[in-house]
Amino acid sequence: MTRLQMEAVRISMGGQTLVEIDEEVSPGEVLAIMGPSGAGKSTLLSYIAGFLDPAFDATGRILINDEDVTRKPAEARRIGLLFQDPLLFPHLSVAGNLMFGLTGRAGRRQRVAEALATMGLAGFADRDTATLSGGQKARVALLRTLLSEPNAMLLDEPFSKLDLSLRTEVRAFVLNRLRSSGLPTIFVTHDGGDAEAADRIVLIGTSCAKRGNPPCE
């Protein structure tokens, strides 16, 4: 059970502030960050994950269970990332993708097979990822991240590329899975429907009154 804190985080470029946020996400909580495009949502995520372009100036700390990870390189932060594309490595099979993130040495194939079964993907281990459906890809991407045993999850517009029929289903599946795993989760979106599925919503960028977009806190 871990907590994620953004402590007085402020990202600016050329002296102009893009994002200012101070929030704490508790274990199993899903926080949606909403704002128009260009509001710096993705920039904020890349700061938390450790990929911020040096062109930006950033202050404030990122804490995981009170441990400051702000100076750590991305690969040492153990913060999982999901993008709007599943980004399954095309040169690896389904199992290859899962084992890429899997920690530990013993029984790797066995663990991958079991994990696939929990996602309703039993027997998919040797499939080429290009042959999966959109929903299956999303599940494999989520599983790959979970198997790397992250301490927190960041989702960058994760559902925006799924078509409407699939969207609600995948969203519920992913978010419930993250809640039950006890991970603090942040996802950014500009879609009201996505945001409503979260436990809490924070608005950044232009004021919501001007946008006239539901929901306003």
Place this chain on the structure above:
Amino acid sequence: MLRIAPTVAVALLTVPIAVGLLAVLLPSFGYLPVIGGTELTFDPWRRLFAQPALAKSIVVSLTSGLFTTAVALAAVCLFIAGSSRTRIYSWFRRLISPLLSVPHAAAAFGFAFLVAPSGLLARTFSPWATGWERPPDILIVHDPWGLTMMVGLVAKEIPFLMLMCFAALPQIEPARRVTLARSLGYAPAAAWFKTVFPGLYPLIRLPVYAVIAYASSTVDVALILGPTNPPTVSVAVIRWLNDPDLSMRFMASAGAVLQLIITVAAIAIWWGLEVVVRILGRRWLENGDRSSLRGISPIWGAGFMALSAAAIFLGLSGLAISSLAGFWRFPEILPAAFTLRAWERSGPAIAETIWTSLLLGGIAAAVSLAVVTGALENEVRRHRRAGHTAMLLLYLPLIVPQTAFLLGMVFSIELAGVRPGFWPVVFSHIVFVLPYVYLSLSEPYRRLDPRWIQVALSLGTSPARAFWRVRLPLLMMPFLAAFAIGLAVSVGLYLPTLLIGAGRVATVTTEAVALSSGGDRRIIGVWALVQAFVPAFGFTIALLVPRFLWRNRRGMREIR
């Protein structure tokens, strides 16, 4: 290691050129202690300018640089302006790589065989059109004003400029510009030249200068197609350098510096023309005349392209026929008998030189690829993109004439007591291979979606492992292509191999060119063909390996 990669790349590009130029400048003023030159004097220059017909050599070298570039650039622009988004366009686009992979010397041999008095063209039109029963006694190849050489160079430089345009065009969205201009009532050609060309030219300026430099200073093409008495300046320099009389080296040095001046002058003249075109062009751009360039038909550009491709491909076919020819009477278009004798006679020597060429090119390409990858990886990890200066440095070996700095490199290597041979040649090849490897790899490297690496890192992978396990496989195709291009460049290099190897390193190119004066057309055919197909070997591997590796990975077939 990564941090020093850009420095290593810059050093590999600049140090040999700087040292080479310095080491040729001093002897040109009489200073070369090894052979007794200890005082600074104008003597070498006086001797150089006392050479009979030097002026003619200068004129031919200078004209070649400007004429070749102007015609090749005009052809490429006419083609793109007229044929964009047609089937011929995409068809020719696919021909570019094979055309480019043919070394200059092989293309020149093929062209010579095409246009010679007893060549394929003359045979095709004789005797029914020309009335010739015997090869006419006219000097076509080796003509005194180098016209055949210039035309041959045009055919070979067109694919290069074409590739550079193809690489640059997507940055300026040509289709939207042309559509807009045509909706305002301009003819297609006018729309392209008024809206696309002004944006395109600045992006291809350095490649254009590289063509000027190459055409004004080439040695191998000039030996095969160019004038002999007097030869071009670069060829004269190599003759003097190889003179048994060592004191000729002073004059050779002065000649090498003269070659540098000629190339710089050619580029300066071209630059002056750019200014004139810009001033006159502005008025033309703004005159609003909807009738301009209405008469330009797409056929022109397409015709130029077809001629360029035909000159190279037909030339190679001609070489293939002649390498197998038995008795072959003029004006018969095909030999009366075919024989493998020329191949059998050259066989053992060919195997050995192919091996040397592949080894040399393989090492030069591998080292270049490693250094370039290091520099690019450093760039993406630090979010720092190489600037304009880096591009200039990259083009340095392509713009400074080879004759000028290689001569100095030879002197410095002798001075350092290094024995000429395989490894010094590898080193000299890297100078020329590295820019091409960089140019071909940098775009795909930077274009790869950064999220792939971000995902890998967020899964706890180290940056090094993310490179080997994610970036390398995803970019396998561009990596192999860059390697193949590097190999092809190395295989085609003539002067560095000849000079730095002091004649002791025999590659398919040096052997083929050495035979050009010998005159047995069958043997020349054999060697030129071998030379043309060794680079193709690399490209075939680059094409087949990913197909085999990813045969069960559909997602790897789309270019990312």
